[in-house]
Each structure stands twice: as C-alpha cells, then as structure tokens.
Amino acid sequence: MDPSGIFFTSHGSDRALVRTRPQAAALALLIAALALAPLVLSERWIALGYAMFIAMIAVIGLQICTGYAGQVNLGQSAFMGVGAYGCAWLLHFPQMPVVLALVLGGVAAAIFGALFGLTAARIKGFYLALTTIAAQAIFYFLVLNLPGEWLGGAGGLHLDNLQLMGFSLGNDRSIYWLTLAALMIMTTGAFGIIRSRHGRSFEAVRDDDVAAGMMGINVAAAKARAFLVAAFYAGIAGGLWAIALRHVSVEQFTLFNSIWMIAMMIVGGLGSIVGALIGTILIQLAREGVVSLGPQLVDLIPSAGQDIVFASMNVLLGTVIVLFLLFEPKGVMHRIEISKRAYRLWPFPY
Amino acid sequence: MTGSLTHTGQALGAHAVTLTFGGVTALDDVSIHVGHDELVALIGPNGAGKSSLLNVLSGFYRPKAGSVSFDGHDIGKWPVHRIARAGLARTFQGTHLLAHMSVLDNILVGRYAHMKCSLPSAFAYFPFAHREEVEHRQIAEEIIEFLEIEHVRHQPVGTLGYGMRKRVDLGRALAMEPRVLLLDEPMAGMNGEEKEDLARFILDVREARHIPVVLVEHDMGVVMDMADRVVVLNFGRKIADASPRAVQQDEQVIAAYLGAKA
Ligand SMILES: Nc1ncnc2c1ncn2[C@@H]1O[C@H](COP(=O)(O)OP(=O)(O)O)[C@@H](O)[C@H]1O
Ligand SMILES: [Mg+2]
Numbered sequence: 130m131d132p133s134g135i136f137f138t139s140h141g142s143d144r145a146l147v148r149t150r151p152q153a154a155a156l157a158l159l160i161a162a163l164a165l166a167p168l169v170l171s172e173r174w175i176a177l178g179y180a181m182f183i184a185m186i187a188v189i190g191l192q193i194c195t196g197y198a199g200q201v202n203l204g205q206s207a208f209m210g211v212g213a214y215g216c217a218w219l220l221h222f223p224q225m226p227v228v229l230a231l232v233l234g235g236v237a238a239a240i241f242g243a244l245f246g247l248t249a250a251r252i253k254g255f256y257l258a259l260t261t262i263a264a265q266a267i268f269y270f271l272v273l274n275l276p277g278e279w280l281g282g283a284g285g286l287h288l289d290n291l292q293l294m295g296f297s298l299g300n301d302r303s304i305y306w307l308t309l310a311a312l313m314i315m316t317t318g319a320f321g322i323i324r325s326r327h328g329r330s331f332e333a334v335r336d337d338d339v340a341a342g343m344m345g346i347n348v349a350a351a352k353a354r355a356f357l358v359a360a361f362y363a364g365i366a367g368g369l370w371a372i373a374l375r376h377v378s379v380e381q382f383t384l385f386n387s388i389w390m391i392a393m394m395i396v397g398g399l400g401s402i403v404g405a406l407i408g409t410i411l412i413q414l415a416r417e418g419v420v421s422l423g424p425q426l427v428d429l430i431p432s433a434g435q436d437i438v439f440a441s442m443n444v445l446l447g448t449v450i451v452l453f454l455l456f457e458p459k460g461v462m463h464r465i466e467i468s469k470r471a472y473r474l475w476p477f478p479y
Numbered sequence: 480m481t482g483s484l485t486h487t488g489q490a491l492g493a494h495a496v497t498l499t500f501g502g503v504t505a506l507d508d509v510s511i512h513v514g515h516d517e518l519v520a521l522i523g524p525n526g527a528g529k530s531s532l533l534n535v536l537s538g539f540y541r542p543k544a545g546s547v548s549f550d551g552h553d554i555g556k557w558p559v560h561r562i563a564r565a566g567l568a569r570t571f572q573g574t575h576l577l578a579h580m581s582v583l584d585n586i587l588v589g590r591y592a593h594m595k596c597s598l599p600s601a602f603a604y605f606p607f608a609h610r611e612e613v614e615h616r617q618i619a620e621e622i623i624e625f626l627e628i629e630h631v632r633h634q635p636v637g638t639l640g641y642g643m644r645k646r647v648d649l650g651r652a653l654a655m656e657p658r659v660l661l662l663d664e665p666m667a668g669m670n671g672e673e674k675e676d677l678a679r680f681i682l683d684v685r686e687a688r689h690i691p692v693v694l695v696e697h698d699m700g701v702v703m704d705m706a707d708r709v710v711v712l713n714f715g716r717k718i719a720d721a722s723p724r725a726v727q728q729d730e731q732v733i734a735a736y737l738g739a740k741a
Contacts, residue, residue, distance in 0.1 A: 317604070318602040318603065318604075320604075321601050321602050321603065321604035321608070322598065322601045322602055324601075324604075324612070325596050325601035325604075325608060325612070326587075326590070326591050326594040326596055326601075327596075327598055327601050328601070329580070329584055329587055329588050329591065330588070330591055332577060332579065332580055332584070333577050333580070333588050333591075335579075336577040336578055336579055336580065337575050337576070337577055337578075339539070339575055340571070340575035340576070340577065341588075342539075342558075342559040342560050342563070343537060343539070343559060343560075343563055343568075343569060343575070344560075344563060344588050344589055344591060344592075344651065344655065345560050345563035345564045345591055345592035345655060346560055346588075346591055346592075347558070347560045348560070354598060357598075358598070400579070
C-alpha cells in the first residue's frame with residue numbers, strides 16, 4: 130500500500146518497480162555501496178558476499194516456485210547441480226565464453242526442472258515433495274555413473290584460467306562483481322515475471338487451482354513453468370558456484386542445501402522477492418556465525434570435541450529457525466510491511 | 480452420438496446429460512439449450528442439481544452420459560482451460576476468488592488468455608511486455624469502473640465483504656470477454672439494494688455485449704423480471720422449460736416448490 134497523498138498519474142507508473150525519487154536514490158546508493166564494498170572488505174567478507182549473492186539467486190527461484198506458485202520444491206539443490214555441471218562442462222570441453230556457458234547451464238537445469246514440474250500437475254503436497262527429492266537421487270546417479278571422462282565422476286571437474294571480457298576470474302573480487310551483476314539481473318527478471326500474466330497465473334494456481342482453470346489458465350503447464358523458472362534460477366546459481374570455486378563435484382549439492390534454502394525463503398517470507406533476499410542474508414549470517422564461533426568454543430571446552438560442538442550449534446540454529454517460524458510464520462517481510470504501514474498512517478491508528 | 484450438436488441459433492447446450500456421485504443422481508437425462516443473446520434462469524429447490532449442471536456446462540464435471548456443445552463444438556473432452564479460452568466464463572456459488580491477490584490482479588487474471596507476453600520477455604520486461612500490461616490494465620480499469628469498485632482496487636479480495644466479492648467475481652468473468660456467461664447464485668446472501676445493483680450490472684452487460692447468460696437464482700422476483708426463459712430442475716430432472724409466466728403457473732413447478740418448503 131502506498132502512503133496517502135501519493136497518486137500515480139498513469140497505469141504505467143503505477144506498475145513501475147521503483148516508484149518514487151527517494152526510492153530510486155536509495156536503491157542507487159545501495160547498489161553503489163555493494164559494488165564498491167570489495168575495495169575495503171577483507172577476503173573473508175568478500176567470499177561471504179558472493180556466496181550470499183549466489184544463494185539469493187537460487188532462493189529467488191525457489192520463492193517463485195513455492196512462495197508464488199505454491200509448489201513444494203526440494204529439488205532446488207539438485208537443479209543447482211545440473212546448472213553447475215552444465216556450465217562447467219561447457220567451459221571445460223568446448224571452452225565456451227563464460228556468460229554463454231552460464232546461460233546454457235541455466236537452460237539445462239530449467240529443462241531438468243520442468244520435467245519434475247510436469248509431475249506436479251498430478252500430485253500435490255507431501256507426494257510432490259517426495260518426487261522432487263527424486264531429482265536429487267537422479268542427479269547423483271547420473272553424475273556418478275556416467276563415464277568418468279564425461280563429467281569427471283566422483284572427482285568432479287576443474288576450471289582454470291577463466292576470463293570474462295579480458296578480466297581474469299581468478300580472484301575473489303572479480304567473482305564478487307560477476308555474482309553481484311548476475312544477482313541484479315536475476316532479481317529484476319524475477320520482478321518482471323511476477324508482475325506479468327505468468328506471475329498472476331502462478332498466484333492463481335496457488336490460491337485456487339479450480340478457479341485458475343476456469344479462467345483459462347492451463348494449470349498443469351503453469352506448474353511446470355513454475356518449476357522451470359525455479360530450476361533456471363538454481364542453474365544460474367549453480368554455474369556461478371562452479372565458476373567461483375573453479376571446481377564442481379556432487380557433494381556441493383546435497384538435499385540438505387535444498388532444506389536450507391527453504392528455511393531462507395520462509396524466514397524471509399513466502400511470496401516476496403525481497404523476502405527471499407532478506408531471509409538468505411539472515412540465515413547465511415547465522416551460519417557464518419556458527420562457523421566462526423565454533424572453533425572458539427572448541428578451545429573453551431576442549432573435552433567436547435569439534436564434532437559435537439558443530440553438531441550442537443547446528444541443532445541450536447535449527448531450533449532458532451523453528452521457533453522463529455512458530456512465532457513469525459509469515460516471515461520477516463510480513464513484519465516489515467506491517468510496520469511500514471503503521472509508520473505511514475501514524476499518528477492515526479488503523 | 481447425437482447428430483444435432485451443431486444447432487444453429489444455439490450458443491451452449493447440454494444434451495441428455497446424466498451425472499452421478501456414487502449413489503446420488505445429481506442430473507438425470509437433462510437437456511438444456513441457450514440461444515444467442517438469451518437470458519436463461521435456472522431454478523429449483525436446494526440440491527436440485529443447478530450447480531451440477533453449470534459444472535457440467537463449464538467442463539468441471541464430466542457427465543456419465545450425454546454431451547455438451549458450445550458454439551457447435553462437442554466440448555465433452557476439452558480441458559477446462561480450453562473451454563474457458565473458447566469464451567465460456569462463469570462465477571461460482573461459493574466464491575472461488577484468489578483471496579491473497581488484489582481486486583485488480585483478480586480481474587487481470589481474467590485477461591490471462593488474451594495476453595501474449597512469453598516467459599522470457601516477462602523476465603526481460605521488454606517494452607512490449609510493459610505496453611501489454613498497461614493496455615490490459617486499462618481494460619481492467621474499465622471493468623472496475625463499470626462495477627463501481629474503484630475504491631477497493633488495491634485491496635486483497637480476502638478482506639472484502641460478501642457483496643463486493645461477488646462483484647469482483649463477475650468482473651473477473653467479464654475480463655475474459657466471454658461469449659457466454661454462467662452465474663451461479665450471484666445474488667445469494669445479498670440485501671435488496673445489493674441485489675438491485677447486481678441485477679443492473681447483469682442487464683448492462685447484456686445490453687453492451689449481447690451475450691447469452693445462464694443465471695441460477697432463488698429470488699423469484701428477480702427471475703421473473705430478468706429471464707427470457709426459465710428452466711426448472713427438481714431432484715436432478717428437468718420439470719419445466721418455458722417463459723417466466725408459463726413456469727409460474729406450471730403445476731409441477733408449484734408442487735416442487737411447495738413440496739420443498741413443506
Ligand atoms: N462434488 C459432489 N460430490 C458428491 N455429491 C455432489 C457433489 N456435487 C453435488 N452433489 C450432489 O448432487 C446433488 C445436486 O447438488 P447441486 O448441483 O449442488 O444442487 P443445487 O446447486 O441445485 O443446490 C446434491 O444431492 C448434492 O449432494
Ligand atoms: Mg448450487
């Protein structure tokens with residue numbers, strides 16, 4: 130809802146993404162700050178930064194599939210894997226340009242994802258969740274059982290000396306900028322999709338698939354499309370991950386990662402692109418906290434041993450997330466919307 | 480099958496339709512035809528099969544026997560969305576609105592099949608995609624203005640009162656630019672004034688678009704005022720199909736209504 134007193138003079142400006150001058154200025158500042166940050170940040174924060182950007186891309190895709198279209202998706206990590214392998218293979222063997230390999234890796238993942246989306250036409254909820262877990266199994270099976278010369282088997286594929294427009298991608302700063310640029314494109318694209326007829330068809334299918342069908346929406350196709358979008362986003366994220374680590378292997382793409390992404394999406398708030406971004410930041414920071422606090426705790430209580438400390442901290446983090454979901458099931462974005470509205474209407478309580 | 484599917488002068492028809500749920504026969508050998516630019520009222524006691532018949536006509540229920548035709552096509556095997564795209568729009572008895580979406584977005588969903596923007600061009604938000612959005616937004620705004628719901632256009636439909644929701648439901652159906660409109664008890668639960676408003680909207684639609692309408696309604700006054708023809712169902716059977724005046728004097732109809740009330 131807009132603050133009272135602001136009216137839009139045309140339907141075009143009413144639909145625009147950034148609608149007021151202060152909003153545009155704030156956004157420009159944020160982007161500039163993000164772009165300049167690696168010049169002052171330490172290596173570790175730069176690496177955390179691009180890891181977040183990559184995760185955000187995959188979580189945005191998940192948000193469109195689950196938050197908007199209402200389709201459970203536990204295959205996001207496997208879809209990332211397909212994109213990563215696709216991209217790495219194209220860079221390794223035909224030595225394609227980076228951007229082209231990234232996009233084609235995304236397309237490969239999208240096709241793989243849409244196949245699972247087709248099953249969503251027939252099944253819902255728990256059974257759909259099981260089916261998307263099968264994506265994980267199939268991904269593992271294919272990579273590990275295809276001839277070793279194809280995808281490198283258990284050892285994976287290595288990528289060396291990647292370049293983009295004459296710049297080496299061999300350092301963390303350039304990876305940071307590449308992933309930031311990708312995140313900006315993918316975020317803008319997500320807003321384009323959700324504001325289009327496709328976004329509305331996703332929400333219609335989520336809210337009431339009977340009505341959606343009667344409105345001329347092919348419900349089965351819409352669900353497949355939602356998975357296609359999710360897997361495309363995951364595929365781009367996976368390709369970036371391969372480029373960032375200069376290496377791909379199956380154990381980077383576990384079912385556990387899919388579950389983390391679902392947590393990020395829900396903590397941020399279902400059905401919000403910005404929520405996907407915020408949820409990813411919060412959870413990644415919390416996980417980073419666990420990773421950096423862990424060794425100190427191990428030093429403090431040597432008898433506990435490293436395994437136990439890390440395991441119990443992950444349990445603690447999991448508990449915090451579950452508690453959060455119990456008390457704030459609609460996510461951070463929902464809370465932000467409420468306080469924004471209250472602030473705008475102040476001093477008139479609603 | 481029946482050879483008379485392509486009846487000229489007939490927009491929509493069900494032919495000898497039988498529909499069962501387990502042991503319940505919801506529709507028993509029912510035929511109905513709706514002519515171009517005709518308002519047919521469908522009445523009958525509760526449980527008579529009125530909603531079932533609308534569901535059969537719109538492809539949501541598949542009858543055990545009989546056929547359904549629309550514009551000369553046998554649509555018995557068409558998926559629901561294809562029937563909708565061919566121009567059949569309906570409203571529901573209980574609202575099937577998209578509760579989390581705004582009034583405007585609900586109505587824009589009705590424009591879905593008229594828009595062309597592909598997924599990649601939505602992603603890139605090409606100028607074409609933007610122009611299309613604005614164009615269809617214009618059409619949605621005209622409907623919003625027509626139904627006098629401007630003040631709630633950005634409100635989620637779930638937060639609206641019953642009468643408003645029914646209007647949005649009608650608006651969404653109109654946004655489809657239907658060639659036939661099926662309305663399932665659009666005025667149920669409304670007060671006199673709300674009913675009058677909705678009746679006026681329906682009459683205005685007919686005047687502007689000249690499309691056939693099938694109206695399920697309980698209020699006899701409304702039915703007698705608006706309908707060109709009245710079809711009466713009772714226990715899944717058609718017991719009358721005539722002008723409002725003739726139906727009012729039909730003994731079987733009177734018995735059915737008295738019987739239902741007794
Ligand atoms: N989905 C369904 N499952 C089982 N029985 C149904 C279903 N829909 C309708 N019926 C039954 O069919 C009969 C006709 O119902 P309906 O068409 O809703 O009547 P009306 O709209 O005239 O009140 C009723 O006996 C009802 O119980
Ligand atoms: Mg009914």
